[in-house]
Amino acid sequence: MNIVVCVKYVPDATADRRFEADNTVDRVGVDGLLSELDEYAVEQALQLKEKLGDDSEVTVVSVGPDNAGDAIRKALQMGADKGVHVVDDAIAGSDALGTSLVLAEAIKKLPHDIVLCGMGSTDAVMGVLPTMLAERLGLPGVTFASEVTVNGSTVTVRRDGDTATETIEADLPAVVSVTDQSGEARYPSFKGIMAAKKKEVVTQSLGDLGISGDQVGLSAAWTAVEGTEARPPRTAGEIVKDADGSGASALVEFLASKKFI
Amino acid sequence: MAEVLVLVDHVDGAIRKTTNELLTIARRLGEPSAVFIGSLSDDATAALKQFGAEKIYSVDDADIKGYLVAPKAEVLAQLVGSASPAAVLISASVEGKEIAGRLAVKTDSGLITDAIDVQAGPVTTQSVFAGNFTVTAKVTKGTPIIAVKPNAAAPEAVDGAGAVESVAVSISDAAKGARVTSSEPKAASGRPELTEAAIVVAGGRGTGGDFSAVEALADSLGGAVGASRAAVDSGWYPHAFQIGQTGKVVSPQLYIANGISGAIQHRAGMQTSKTIIAVNKDEEAPIFELVDFGVVGDLHTVVPAVTEGVNQRKG
Ligand SMILES: Cc1cc2nc3c(=O)[nH]c(=O)nc-3n(C[C@H](O)[C@H](O)[C@H](O)COP(=O)(O)OP(=O)(O)OC[C@H]3O[C@@H](n4cnc5c(N)ncnc54)[C@H](O)[C@@H]3O)c2cc1C
Numbered sequence: 246m247n248i249v250v251c252v253k254y255v256p257d258a259t260a261d262r263r264f265e266a267d268n269t270v271d272r273v274g275v276d277g278l279l280s281e282l283d284e285y286a287v288e289q290a291l292q293l294k295e296k297l298g299d300d301s302e303v304t305v306v307s308v309g310p311d312n313a314g315d316a317i318r319k320a321l322q323m324g325a326d327k328g329v330h331v332v333d334d335a336i337a338g339s340d341a342l343g344t345s346l347v348l349a350e351a352i353k354k355l356p357h358d359i360v361l362c363g364m365g366s367t368d369a370v371m372g373v374l375p376t377m378l379a380e381r382l383g384l385p386g387v388t389f390a391s392e393v394t395v396n397g398s399t400v401t402v403r404r405d406g407d408t409a410t411e412t413i414e415a416d417l418p419a420v421v422s423v424t425d426q427s428g429e430a431r432y433p434s435f436k437g438i439m440a441a442k443k444k445e446v447v448t449q450s451l452g453d454l455g456i457s458g459d460q461v462g463l464s465a466a467w468t469a470v471e472g473t474e475a476r477p478p479r480t481a482g483e484i485v486k487d488a489d490g491s492g493a494s495a496l497v498e499f500l501a502s503k504k505f506i
Numbered sequence: 507m508a509e510v511l512v513l514v515d516h517v518d519g520a521i522r523k524t525t526n527e528l529l530t531i532a533r534r535l536g537e538p539s540a541v542f543i544g545s546l547s548d549d550a551t552a553a554l555k556q557f558g559a560e561k562i563y564s565v566d567d568a569d570i571k572g573y574l575v576a577p578k579a580e581v582l583a584q585l586v587g588s589a590s591p592a593a594v595l596i597s598a599s600v601e602g603k604e605i606a607g608r609l610a611v612k613t614d615s616g617l618i619t620d621a622i623d624v625q626a627g628p629v630t631t632q633s634v635f636a637g638n639f640t641v642t643a644k645v646t647k648g649t650p651i652i653a654v655k656p657n658a659a660a661p662e663a664v665d666g667a668g669a670v671e672s673v674a675v676s677i678s679d680a681a682k683g684a685r686v687t688s689s690e691p692k693a694a695s696g697r698p699e700l701t702e703a704a705i706v707v708a709g710g711r712g713t714g715g716d717f718s719a720v721e722a723l724a725d726s727l728g729g730a731v732g733a734s735r736a737a738v739d740s741g742w743y744p745h746a747f748q749i750g751q752t753g754k755v756v757s758p759q760l761y762i763a764n765g766i767s768g769a770i771q772h773r774a775g776m777q778t779s780k781t782i783i784a785v786n787k788d789e790e791a792p793i794f795e796l797v798d799f800g801v802v803g804d805l806h807t808v809v810p811a812v813t814e815g816v817n818q819r820k821g
């Protein structure tokens with residue numbers, strides 16, 4: 246089976262994330278890494294391959310700047326077989342529609358029986374890219390899977406919704422996004438790290454995918470950010486130390502003063 | 507005035523509050539047209555009229571029940587083609603965002619998700635980077651498709667004409683590639699829905715696994731219960747109640763964090779709450795940087811005492 250995993254290089258969530266002067270996310274000046282939520286997709290891909298126990302292949306695809314290569318490398322260290330890195334200055338500033346277009350064209354060039362994604366990127370958290378990808382590829386799409394099993398030519402997914410737990414079946418090929426409930430992602434082993442050095446990463450430009458530069462990027466985006474504003478930091482409030490129940494009564498006073506009681 | 511399509515969010519015909527919010531927002535942008543997929547009852551029609559629906563497109567779902575969102579996106583795409591609306595508004599739920607994503611591709615239109623406000627233009631407001639930034643944005647191509655979060659507007663009742671128009675749609679086979687084969691309903695908690703609640707009381711690892719005190723406090727205040735990922739991962743509370751980056755994002759009037767340290771991923775789900783209170787035994791816990799009021803103490807004694815105090819005051 247040919248398993249494709251989409252991974253994104255994102256600014257570190259614990260670092261100081263910021264915007265550039267043109268209101269795009271600063272993706273170069275801030276430390277980045279493989280989106281933690283995409284590690285779960287890589288993990289599910291590896292587990293699928295292990296369960297099948299055949300010559301299945303896991304290919305990771307990332308659309309992003311030069312350092313997105315680090316995200317691909319990390320996935321290869323975890324055990325993925327090959328990487329595809331789509332990098333082109335003209336892609337910068339693309340929105341979800343633009344990114345999904347590029348990603349879809351890259352995937353069309355690869356054999357794919359299942360395409361796995363993370364539940365959302367840790368920077369944008371739109372969570373719509375997997376669905377857009379499914380639409381562009383003309384495939385069924387299932388998001389937020391907490392369990393994924395493949396049986397012949399169907400994939401079965403468990404989804405824990407707010408009101409119900411659903412079992413969903415889709416015909417392969419399909420696009421599936423997995424949640425952080427799907428199973429802890431493995432750490433790269435020393436052997437994995439060494440092996441990754443020899444794994445192939447193909448770099449592609451928009452031209453290689455038959456996309457022209459004016460179809461994507463900031464100027465062609467379907468949406469425009471008009472302004473960004475840092476939320477004023479919350480001013481520290483009153484903090485009391487509890488002693489013999491004083492904390493609780495002070496809290497009740499506070500609730501009453503704010504009319505919550 | 508142009509129509510604004512509102513995809514009706516309903517549970518077996520019962521209209522959800524989020525729909526009333528969307529209809530209210532739609533009036534700022536044009537004439538609200540509700541799109542109801544399912545079997546439309548007189549009650550549902552009346553409810554939609556009450557919040558200003560001028561038109562109600564009724565789409566029988568006999569053919570598409572049991573399939574995922576792709577057929578619903580095809581319905582909307584057909585209506586976008588025939589009605590040329592000024593915008594399409596959809597609730598920013600899991601299903602809503604899937605429909606919106608497919609619709610955006612189908613109609614080659616810009617999509618904005620998780621809007622916390624929408625004004626004439628339409629100009630949207632979103633909260634990003636764990637709530638540290640507010641972004642205003644516009645759709646610049648095609649029909650603006652906007653997935654709106656709960657509580658983005660206070661629903662305003664205004665009588666609408668509510669003219670029902672049945673729509674026949676043809677659904678492609680491709681749209682039926684994913685189907686729901688079983689669905690096990692979860693027991694309702696009897697508390698307000700987490701993302702819609704005005705008050706949320708949450709518990710973390712500090713609860714040690716017993717959520718009864720947190721639940722009792724929530725009930726005394728009429729609030730919903732939430733949990734940190736540490737609590738969910740330990741199996742103490744179901745994932746549907748997780749607050750944070752990989753759970754729910756809430757923005758209530760009051761958020762009370764009990765035994766929660768305040769990691770960035772947790773903050774991402776609660777930082778925009780109006781008033782924040784924390785109970786934590788560690789005075790260095792980062793959650794205290796956010797609070798309007800904090801108690802440094804053991805939640806096992808503080809929380810039950812607060813509940814008692816609240817109940818006493820209520821008399
Ligand atoms: C990709 C990713 C996504 C994540 N998504 C989420 C998410 O959606 N939501 C989320 O919450 N986390 C998320 N996390 C995890 C997050 O980083 C933290 O690990 C988690 O929020 C910690 O939960 P906690 O505050 O309950 O536990 P801890 O950090 O262990 O804090 C427990 C707190 O309880 C206090 N305490 C202990 N005993 C008592 C007592 N008796 N009385 C009072 N206080 C007490 C302690 O002082 C401490 O501050 C995510 C992490 C990653 C990497």
Ligand SMILES: Nc1ncnc2c1ncn2[C@@H]1O[C@H](COP(=O)(O)O)[C@@H](O)[C@H]1O
Pocket residue numbers: 251252253254280282283286306307308309341344348361362363364365366369370371372373374375
């Ligand atoms: N630039 C990208 N390159 C590869 N995959 C991506 C990219 N952006 C998003 N994805 C995939 O789509 C998922 C959801 O992303 P998003 O819709 O941006 O929240 C991520 O978890 C990734 O699997």
